[in-house]
Amino acid sequence: MSGVPVASARQDRLALILIRIVALIAALALAGLLPFPQQSHAQEMANWAGIWDTKWRGAGAEITFEQTGAEVKGVYPLYNGRIEAKAEGRNLVGRWFEGDRQGAFVFVQSPDGESFMGRFESATAEWWTGVRVSAVEDIGVDQTSPMTTMRSFLQTMNESGADNVPRATGGGMGLAARAAGLIDVTDADRGDLNMPDYTKLLFNVIDNATIRLWSLPRDASTGDEVSAKLQQHDTDVSFEVTFRRRQGEWFIVGPPLGLLRAKLAEFQAARGEAVDWVDDPAKLASPRDTFKVLLSGVTEAGNTAQAALNLRDYNPAVRADEAFLLERYLKKVIDRIGYVYWQEIPDDPKSNTPYTYFEHPSGNIVVGPVETDKGKIWQFTPETLANIRTLYADVEDVPVAPEFAAFASNDPFFATRGLAREISPGLLTRAGPMERWQWWMLGLAVLAGIAFGFIANAVISFFAPSQNRSQRSAFLRVVEWAVRSIFLGLFLLVALRPLGLPQVVAAPAKAAAWSLIVIGAVPVVWHLIGRIAEHYRRMWPAPGYHDTLISLSTGVARVAVLVIAFLLLAEVLAIPYEGVIAGLGIGGLAVALAAQPTLQNFLSGLTLYADRPVSVGDFCKFGGQSGTIEHIGMRSTRIRSLDRTVISVPNSDFAGMQIENYAHRDRTRFATTLQLRYETTPDQLRYTLAELRKLLIAHPRVIDNPCHVRFVGFGPYSLDIEVSTYIMTADGSEFLAIREDILLSIINIMDDAGAQFAFPSQLEYSVADLPVDEEKRIAAEKRVSDWREAENLPFPDFSQRDKLTFNNTRAYPPQGSARYREMEPAPTSAEAMATREKLGWSLPWKKGTA
Incomplete structure (x- = not known):
């Protein structure tokens, strides 16, 4: 047993090390959140050069900045605007110009230099934001033919997110501006719309048609104006688009605003869509x-x-x-x-x-x-x-x-596959359902999982108690196998995504991985719940009441672990448990009836905890049996009987029994009946009663009240004395010792009185054995005869007058008693005494005896 304290110390040391590691990680994480002194960027000038996609309330435009030292100039052709400003650190302060309109602004660049936030016309709190554009530079515009112009228009608008499906990274407004530059429209035809909104409307009209770009005019030698019909798929509605060449470049001729709106409504009506329908892919x-x-x-x-x-x-x-x-x-x-x-x-x-x-x-x-x-x-x-x-x-x-x-x-799978291709193209050769490199990597993942599992076990063994295998705790042995299983499952899961396995392999591999993790985790959690329960049991020197709650909580927690593990396995193994759960609603009554005993036992266990008729360690009597409570679980209560056997009683039955809990009594009752022989004389009986009372009063472990020693009746073969009192102890062993002392003292009292205990017997008497006293017989018969002659026989009862006369005429305690003088009130006068004597001799039935 000497190894147990050492094992406990080593486990405490391991726990302390783990706590320190967690504290160190937490400290490092906290340190990462603390501000560090940084060099001021006040003297560093931000770089504003490049293309920015900007927005303001209700509109936006692409701005191209050029920077020379602190001087910054920019243009945004969409609104024929320009900017003149000066860079001050990360701030850009200047003025904007749009024709005869102008105003002041201030921009502040973000620390990463990829965006800015600013204001213009500060009196009205107008905002102006922007993001640096990288995608616009990669999308070119080709206006060498009507086909290339239409392709450029569609590509820039598609990438800008005009159809609510952006495909590029940033540059939406810039791309829309490029698309607007491909349209040739007069101010009159544009009506009340600005150029961005008109461009979006034209795109929506074209977007409702189905185009074969290859069918559009591709020959640059065509005349300066050409038309093409764009047909809506599976309808009779079409839209005729015109292209015009100016200075060697082709543009889309913008139709009048009213025509565009009417055509869009016609397209949407042909599809059965509302005019204001919003495209939702x-x-x-x-x-x-x-x-x-x-x-x-x-x-x-x-x-x-x-x-x-x-x-x-x-x-x-x-x-x-x-x-x-x-x-x-x-x-x-x-x-x-x-x-x-x-x-x-x-x-x-x-x-x-x-x-x-x-x-x-x-x-x-x-x-x-x-x-x-x-x-x-x-x-x-x-x-x-x-x-x-x-x-x-x-x-x-x-x-x-x-x-x-x-x-x-560049997804992980394609990056891994590309690396395998660089190593050897032969690795891409298929072998069954997968390529060779996938088989190799899957095998390496399995080996790595096994290796890391053994490494983790080695670390655990280093900190665990240094004992031989037979002495190692069951918990550590479970942890070792669980760690191997969990590591293997984790490595398989991590490998699935970059390996890109087909479902014929991925499905069983993923199921095996999750099964390993769940199967490894369940025993560890199961044992951890038990260890936590034991920890809380040790917090109370006498668990009793708390042990019931701990047992119930432990059982519920372990059942929850099993249920969660089952659901996880059902999920990864594609077992259709949803239908079973849904079926519980339909067959709920049958399930409730089937589970009624189990549920009743569980609820009865909660009742035993809340009502507390007994606790663990209590000695009780139940259903005609006695024993000590050892465990109150979810289903049953285990009791150690006096024969040292274990009795298991379902909680529902145990809670319904009449339970007598001896552990909660504050004293123990002592009661017995002494049976004396009929040969005992009255004075012997009085002596015995007096000595028994003296014995109980004098005993230091017997309470004073109640304490009864009384002659209670004539038994079939004995004179019965009843002794009843309480011993001041709740311990059963101590009660037996005190009771033994009292019984031995009673034997001594009986011996001193010369009295003997009676035992069941039958005596036969003859006339010679007990002769009748003739004088007393004649006297008694004479008195009864006198009562008859006086018509005063007290049968079936005394008259009311006689009852009033007899009332309170007998002295009690009797004369000669130690308490007689204390209890009997003395007559107050000689006249009162004479009256009492006269009443005593004036009774009619007494006159006949004079």
């Missing part, structure tokens, strides 16, 4: 919406494109991971096909014909209609998703379209 109402959701979901952080994929054939356990990879695969292939112009993709929500975007011997990219509970939506078909990996492998060497080169994603 998330509805997936057409193939165009599906492409918008896919490409915007891939390029925007935090947004998912999973809704655009028909994942009905994929295991729910890996559906989210597969969707993430499939989105990237589709985007990678589309990047190599070319820039996606929304206007080239059908937008008819009423069509039922699948739209084929790309065809290849390894697989096609197809968007098809899918019927759902909420109606018809359009998604990439399961066949497309099934073939996308093979398709990407075949087109991987095709260069990315120039428009996408700046935004090409």
Whole structure:
């Protein structure tokens, strides 16, 4: 047993080290939040040169700044505006000019130099913000032909987010300004709209048509003006767009404002849409919406494109991971096909014909209609998703379209795959459902998980008590296996995303990983709950009442751990437990009836805790049995009987029993009946009663009140004396010793009185043994005869007059008693005494005896 304190000390040391490590980490984290002295940037001049996408209340424009020292000049052609200012540290102070309008402003650049916030016309609190543009420079404008002009217009507006689906990083206003520069419209035709709003309206009209850019005029030798008809898919509505060449560059001729508004309403009416309908790609109402959701979901952080994929054939356990990879695969292939112009993709929500975007011997990219509970939506078909990996492998060497080169994603999977390709192209060869490099990396992940598990065990063993294997605690042995299981599962989970495993491998791998983690964590949490319970038990020297609550709480916590573990495993193993849970609502009555005993036992356990008829360690009597309470659990109560056996009683039965708790009594009752032989004389009986009373009064462990010693009656073979009192002890052993002392003293009293205890017997008497006293017989019969002659027989009862005469005429305590003189009031006068004597001899039945 000497190793137990050492083990406890080592465990306390381990806990102290862990606490110190956590405290150190917390201190470092806190230190990271504290301000550090920094060099002042007051003397550092910010760099304002470049293109900025700016906004103010209700509008915005792209500004191009040029900086020479502290002098900064800028232009924003969208409003024919210019800026003249001076840089002061991170501040830019100056004036803006738009024709004959001008005003003062102040901009303050952010510390990272990527944005600014400012004000102009400070009296009216107008704000002006901006962000540095990097994407606009990568999108060129080509006006060499009507086709290239339309392509540039659509590309800049698509990337600007004009259709609520931005695909570029910043530069929305700048891109819109570039698109506006491709329109040739007079002020009269533009009406009351500014140029940005007119450009957006023209784009909305063109966006409602389905365009084949290749069909637009491409020959630069055409005349200076040419027209093309843009048809709405599956309707009779069309829009005729005119191109005009000026100084060798082609522009889109802007129609009058009224014509544009009327055409937009006509387009929307043909689709059955309200005039003010706002495009919502998330509805997936057409193939165009599906492409918008896919490409915007891939390029925007935090947004998912999973809704655009028909994942009905994929295991729910890996559906989210597969969707993430499939989105990237589709985007990678589309990047190599070319820039996606929304206007080239059908937008008819009423069509039922699948739209084929790309065809290849390894697989096609197809968007098809899918019927759902909420109606018809359009998604990439399961066949497309099934073939996308093979398709990407075949087109991987095709260069990315120039428009996408700046935004090409570098996901962990493709980065890892690219590294494997650089090491050896042969690693990309397929071996079964996966490529060779994936098999190698999966094996390395398993080995790394196993290795790190053993390393973690070595660290734990270093801090744990240095004992041989047979002496090591069960908790540490559980922790060792749990750590190995958890590390292996974690390494598998971490490896799934960069490895990009197909679902045939990913589903069982993910299920195995989570199973290892859950199976490893449950025993540890189970033991931790037990150790926490033991810790709280040690906080109270005599747990008793608290032990009941601890036992119930421990049971509930462990059941909760098992339920959570089951739900987690059901989730990762794709077990449809939702239907079972939902079915509980329908079959709730049957489940309630089946679980009634268990629930009743649990509630009875709570009742035992709240009502506290007994606690752990109490000795009690229940249902004709006695024992000591050892445990009150969720289902049953365990009691150690006097025979040292363990009795297990369901809580519901135990709570319904009549329980006599001996542990809560403050004293112990002593009661016995002494049976004396009939040969005992009255004075012997009186002596015995007096000595017994003296014994109890004199005993230091017997209470004074109540304390009864009385002659109570004539038994079948004995004169019965009843002794009843309380011993001042609640301990059973001590009571037995005191009772023994009193009983031995009673034997001595009986011996001193010459009295003997009676025992069951039967005596036969003859006339010679007990002769009748003839004189007393004759005298008694004579008195009864006198009462009869006087008509005063007291049968069936005394007369009322006799009762009044007898009332309170007998002395008690009797004469000769020590308390007689204290209790009997003396007559107040000689006359009163004479009256009493006269009444005593004036009774009719007494006269006959004179």
